[in-house]
Amino acid sequence: MDQLRKRFDQLTWPEASHAARQPGATVIWPFGACEQHGPQLPLSTDAVFADGILDSVLWGLEPALPIWRLPCQAIGFSPEHQNFPGTLSLSAPLLLDLVDQVGTQLAAMGVQRLVLFNAHGGQIGLLQVAARQLRARCPSLAVLPCFLWSGVEGLADLLPEQELLHGLHAGQAETSLMLQMAPDLVGSARPVDGRPAPGSAPEPPEGWSLEGAAPCAWLTDDLSATGVIGDARQASADLGRCLEDRLINHWQKRFQALLTSDWPPTQSLLSKPSKITPTS
Template sequence: MPLCKGTGMDGLKRRFDQLAWPEAEKAAKQAGATVVWPFGACEQHGPQLPLATDALFADRILNSVLEHLDGEWPIWRLPLQSIGFSPEHQPFPGTLSLSAELMLQLVDQVGGQLAAMGVERLVLLNAHGGQIGLLQVAARQLRLRCPSMGVLPCFIWSGVDGLSSLLPPEELAHGLHAGQAETSLMLHMAPELVGPSRPVDGAHGPRSALAPPDGWSLEGAAPCAWLTSDLSQSGVIGDARLASAELGLELEQALILHWTQRFKSLLSSDWPPTESVVDWPRKS
């Protein structure tokens, strides 16, 4: 069933930062109180897409998902974290990157304060592939320090049903950055921000011979710590030639449906457990 865009008013009501403090206190203490923190980046996305590509996707997809959730459910969003961990793109002008240490501290400090208020779940909804592992580490550390709060580090493109029917296998495997998927989604969401260039670069581009050797990969089972400049002259890793606004609409619908279902499942559950099944320290 197609999901339509709403007016955005429900999304505004879900803004944690727009509550007055008595409202925020009440919200955080509700049973199952869940806060979603969207993460993007400010980094090059080829000659055709804006630096804020990941940030725009995280922000707008989250707002659309929130509009499709029951208004009585205890879920709110934080302001967008629009600068992230992007060292792989730093040789390209315009890219801004925070250090790994600062990102870890950021999640720990904000998350710790939310836990102290009584929030039961913090979802890190991330749209930048280069910080997936870092946010997973941050989430694990925060959960250990604040065991009363569940922490869920999520990548917006991960596990989404139907992508294999929308994108060719080559793009699913190698279209990691500013390729067909991201260019199409931006053509649909904000066409005024998309330039005329449609590069093909990376695994299929002029530097394809510099791809990892057999048995190794850019991502997946045996990844390497690649830099974009290793693989691409344009900043694109993928093929943007077949991008279209029509495909972008289909991708948006798939993303909204996926994350709406995931949040419904979370909000109707009792996760996280409040008591450990292991009695530490173990007695000999």
Template sequence: MESLETHSSRRLDHLHWPEAASRLREDRSTLVWPFGALEQHGPQLPLATDALFAERILSLVLESLPDAWPIWALPPQSIGLSPEHRGFPGTLSLSADLLIRLVVEVGEQMADQGVKRLVLFNAHGGQIGLLQTAARELAARAPSMAVLPCFLWSGVPGLKDLIPSMELQNGLHAGLAETSLMLALAPELVGPERPCDGLDSAIPIPEGWSLEGAAPYAWFTADISSSGVVGDTRGADDSLGERLKTTLMAHWISLFSSLMRSDWPPTADARRVRGPSTMHP
């Protein structure tokens, strides 16, 4: 099974310290920290699903960027915030304050070593808001470094052409997309079951409210799904998974390329140098 271990040129932890000392202080030096989770993903997907997606897609994306660009991956953070999956064996969850402290403490050290940008490359939907909060806290404490919290599946053009609209809207966990992507990335880790579960919740939801969306509530998987799946996996296959992989890669190659060609986003230190805006409303 391929992993970031085979792509040492893009792993920060594979550099010798003198090289790290110089490379981290280069203009536009950027670290990407993949975030996943250790949580149930139905009877057919491994506990490491989110961490594997973040690590593997990031590896493929960074491999596609010019060698001269100063961008590296940190080792993945494989345990995250997963209280919504409590009750399913194998699930482990850090507390919110611990995860925020982890991001802030590691991030401050990276800023002290000269890193210009830290991207939190997250593949677990249950910690999107938390990592946004952690990024804001880190940015306040380390004003010389820009912090960019991202979600693997967010803003990716073309997903609506690959996933049926009902599944795209309601397949919230271990559904068609995740099962297919895993069949493309690590088929040996996929079990034979193809559940369709969690779509007709036993809990009546008032009109206008939803599991996720504009007016969500803090749901727990066990309340709506006996298998751990929230979605319909019956159409999952490796062909769809390959198309999803290609779509995700194209999106993130484009985003990282535009980032590395720019000095964006400005840090607090850079804003102070420029001074207040002279633009008028």
């Protein structure tokens, strides 16, 4: 596949017009962040992941499929990291408005699906809100917010349970993946932080946690002096290669299934009469 032909921003306007009006036209918008990732990883870590994994996914798809990508949105919503120098964060209203404006213009061109391909855990909820608002504004546009690491099969075979549950930021997984994807950007430090041993520090009450079913709105410096929440000591390029393979395979399957389907059926739903009965 010619990667340049899958870059929506590198098409000519006649090419973009033709692409947007193809049946099932789908645009992927990768989202990263510019935020601290401990003393060993660059501020661009999430953007590197979103950008690189998406390119690899597109490379493995059938060339004729109607899918294109936008440039990576490399600054996101990162208030939890703002007490660490280097972090840049957009406000929630600004990011919501950004998605709304870009999505509205894509819908006007005829694009039928917009996938928000996000690699920053701190903006999962916000992008879900943005997707819902955009869907309400543009009923003909299916909007699918997704998180790079969510639902990927086989991660439990590669990472210790403690890291799966509590390695939230710049731990073993992210350090390993960066060692595979951009090793020149990885420093020598391998910190473990933000994970107190049981009984050594106050922990959330039973049934509550940093993430999960009953999370709290934590700030990184509540938990960590280094910016790391996890254990990077066992990180390796070999592990990173396995993680990269799992991520690419997972998203290739998901996009292939989406692009060869007529789901979500936004057009057919628009033609159906409303089921709401007016009240007098």
